[in-house]
Amino acid sequence: MRIGQGFDVHAFGEGDFITLGGVRIPYHRGLQAHSDGDVVLHALSDALFGAIAEGDIGVHFPDSEPQWSGADSRVFLRHAVGMVHDKGYGVANVDVTVVAQTPKVRPYIDEMRGHIAQDLIIDQTQVNVKATTTEGLGFSGRSEGIAAFAVVMLLRR
DSSP: OEEEEEEEEEEEESOSEEEETTEEEEOSSEEOOSSOOOHHHHHHHHHHHHHTTOOOHHHHSOTTOGGGTTOOHHHHHHHHHHHHHHTTEEEEEEEEEEEOSSSOOGGGHHHHHHHHHHHHTSOGGGEEEEEEOOTTOHHHHTTSEEEEEEEEEEEEO
16 A cells, blocks of 8 residues: 655635635635646645655646646646556545635535546545634634645555
8 A cells, every 4th residue: 555645735816716626616816826726636636646656746747837827636636646547556545634714615525525536536435525724823714825635545456
C-alpha cells in the first residue's frame, strides 16, 4: 500500500462563485488562482502524486504555463489517477477536509463525493469529504480564503 497527503489554499478575490470538489458553489466572491482554484481537487491531486512519489500539482501543471489558466481541476485529478493506475495501483479510499468559515460547504458534499468518485473510478463509499471552520481564527476564520487537506490510500492492483 501507499499513502499520500495533500494541502492547498487560495485567497478569496473577485467573482460570484467558487469551485470545490468539481462543484460550482454560488458565493459573493471567487478564488484567486491560475486554474479554477478548486482547493479540494488540488489537495487530492497532490495526495495522489505524493503517494506515487511523483512530485506535486505544480510539477505537472505549472502556473507559468498559459494553457492551465482557468483550467478545470478535474483535468488535474484525472491525470493524477491515470498515473496511479500506470504505476500499478488503485485508489482504496480518500478523505478530504475543507477548512472554511464561509461559505457553508455541507449542502454540496454529496455532489463533490460523486464527482471525485467518478474521476477516481471508484465507488462513492470510498470517498469522504468533510468541512470545518477555524472558529474565527486565522485567515480562513477571517474569511480571507479557503483551504483543504487530503489523504489517500493506494493498493497494488
